[in-house]
Amino acid sequence: MxxxxxxxxxxxxxxxxxxxxxxxxxxxxxxxxxxxxxxxxxxxxxxxxxxxxxxxxxxxxxxxxxxxxxxxxxxxxxxxxxxxxTLAALPGEELCRIATVSDLHLGTEVFGHRGTIDDPFLHPDPHPVRCARAALGEAVAWGAEAIVAKGDLTNKGNPSEWRQYADLLAEVPVPVDGLPGNHDHGHPEARHALTPAEAAGAFGLSIAQPLTVRDLPGLRVLLIDTTRGGRHGGTLAPVLHDVMDAVAEADPAGGVLIALHHQLQPHRLPEGWPPGIGRDESASFLDLLGAAHPHVLVTSGHTHRHRRWGRAGVVVTQVGSTKDFPGVWAGYVVHEGGMRQIVRRTQAPDAIAWTDYSRVAAFGAWEHAAPGRLDARCFDIAWSRRHP
CATH class of the missing domain: 2.60.40.10 (Immunoglobulins)
Known part of the structure; x- marks a missing residue:
C-alpha cells in the first residue's frame, strides 16, 4: 500500500x-x-x-x-x-495537449464502500455532475485540445445517467472520446439500462467499441474497452491484436498514449479493491508494447487512486476520480522530445468542498491511500528517439 x-x-x-x-x-x-x-x-x-x-x-x-x-x-x-x-523542460517544441478524466459515476448520490457518505452541501447539481463539469472546464482552460474519459462514465448505465453525460459533453468545446467502465454495463438495480453501444447511438457519443484510435501531432491515442459484462475485472484479450497493430504503426519518433478503464496489475494479488487486469496478462501486454514501440504510456482509472510503475520501457499510471478525494483531472503535454503527465486537483470551490469532505472514506484511510506519491502524479518521459 x-x-x-x-x-x-x-x-x-x-x-x-x-x-x-x-x-x-x-x-x-x-x-x-x-x-x-x-x-x-x-x-x-x-x-x-x-x-x-x-x-x-x-x-x-x-x-x-x-x-x-x-x-x-x-x-x-x-x-x-x-x-x-518543478519538472524539467522537455526538449523541442510543444506539439499537443490532451486531458483525461476518470470515474465520473454520474447518477450516484453517495460515496464509500457501503454508500454511507452523503453530500451535505446544498447544491442544485449532484456532486458527480458538478465535479465532472469543473474538471472538464479546468482541463479546457489549461489548453487541452481533446479529452479522454476513461470509463465508469455512469454509475448504473441508466438512460438518465447517459443523458447527464451527453449534456456535460455538449458544454465542452473540444472533442471528447470515452471508453466503457464496468459500471457502464448496468447494474442489477438499474432501470432499463443502456449498454455503452446503445448509449453511443442514442446520444451521439464517441465511445470505444472496442477500440478508438486518434492521431494528434506527435502522439497516437488508443482508447480500449477492457470490460467484461457483469465483472469488476477486465481483459485485453478480445482486442489485443488490433491494439498491437495500431501501436506498431505509430510514428516511432512520437509517443503512444493508451487509455484503459481497468488498471494493469503489477502483482498477482491486487492492491485492494477493485481488481483490474491480472498480473500475467498485464506483464505480457507490456512486453509486447515495449517491443512494438519505444515511447508508450498506459493510463487507467477504476481504482480512484494514483500509482505509477513500469515494465519493458512502458510507463503505467493510474489516475483518480473526478468525484471523490482528491478530485482530479490529468493533462498530457507532448513535445518533440518527450511527454509530461500532470495531475491537478479540481479547484472549483463547489467541487473541492465535496471532494475534500469525501476523504473520510475507508475509516479515514482514503485521504492517505488515494493520492499516492507526487512523482506518480506528475513526471516527465524523455523520448529515446528524437525528431530530426
Whole structure:
C-alpha cells in the first residue's frame, strides 16, 4: 500500500515545468501569503481564504528547480515552508495537449464502500455532475485540445445517467472520446439500462467499441474497452491484436498514449479493491508494447487512486476520480522530445468542498491511500528517439 504523506494544513499536490499546485484545509479565515523564497524567482501572492478547503496554482516558475514556498499570514499559526521541485523542460517544441478524466459515476448520490457518505452541501447539481463539469472546464482552460474519459462514465448505465453525460459533453468545446467502465454495463438495480453501444447511438457519443484510435501531432491515442459484462475485472484479450497493430504503426519518433478503464496489475494479488487486469496478462501486454514501440504510456482509472510503475520501457499510471478525494483531472503535454503527465486537483470551490469532505472514506484511510506519491502524479518521459 502506498500512502500519501503531507502536512495537515497546506501541502504540495502537483508540479509542472513552470508551476506548483498547493492545496489546503483547516486554515483559519484570513490572508494567506505564498512566496517563493529564492531571490531570483519572482512569485509572491496573497489570497483571502475562509475555513473551506482550497487550492491555487503558482505559475511563472523556473523549470527543473527545487524551490521553497513559504506560506504565512493570519490563516496560519506561523510560517510554513514547503519544498517542491518543478519538472524539467522537455526538449523541442510543444506539439499537443490532451486531458483525461476518470470515474465520473454520474447518477450516484453517495460515496464509500457501503454508500454511507452523503453530500451535505446544498447544491442544485449532484456532486458527480458538478465535479465532472469543473474538471472538464479546468482541463479546457489549461489548453487541452481533446479529452479522454476513461470509463465508469455512469454509475448504473441508466438512460438518465447517459443523458447527464451527453449534456456535460455538449458544454465542452473540444472533442471528447470515452471508453466503457464496468459500471457502464448496468447494474442489477438499474432501470432499463443502456449498454455503452446503445448509449453511443442514442446520444451521439464517441465511445470505444472496442477500440478508438486518434492521431494528434506527435502522439497516437488508443482508447480500449477492457470490460467484461457483469465483472469488476477486465481483459485485453478480445482486442489485443488490433491494439498491437495500431501501436506498431505509430510514428516511432512520437509517443503512444493508451487509455484503459481497468488498471494493469503489477502483482498477482491486487492492491485492494477493485481488481483490474491480472498480473500475467498485464506483464505480457507490456512486453509486447515495449517491443512494438519505444515511447508508450498506459493510463487507467477504476481504482480512484494514483500509482505509477513500469515494465519493458512502458510507463503505467493510474489516475483518480473526478468525484471523490482528491478530485482530479490529468493533462498530457507532448513535445518533440518527450511527454509530461500532470495531475491537478479540481479547484472549483463547489467541487473541492465535496471532494475534500469525501476523504473520510475507508475509516479515514482514503485521504492517505488515494493520492499516492507526487512523482506518480506528475513526471516527465524523455523520448529515446528524437525528431530530426
Amino acid at each position: 502506498i500512502l500519501n504523506r503531507r502536512t495537515p494544513s497546506i501541502w504540495v499536490f502537483g508540479v509542472d515545468h513552470d508551476a506548483i499546485q498547493l492545496t489546503w484545509r483547516l486554515l483559519a479565515p484570513g490572508p494567506l501569503r505564498l512566496r517563493v523564497v529564492e531571490d531570483d524567482v519572482d512569485c509572491d501572492v496573497t489570497l483571502q481564504v475562509d475555513a473551506t478547503p482550497g487550492a491555487v496554482l503558482l505559475t511563472g516558475l523556473p523549470s527543473g528547480r527545487l524551490l521553497t514556498v513559504e506560506a504565512s499570514g493570519a490563516s496560519l499559526a506561523g510560517p510554513v515552508r514547503l519544498l517542491a521541485r
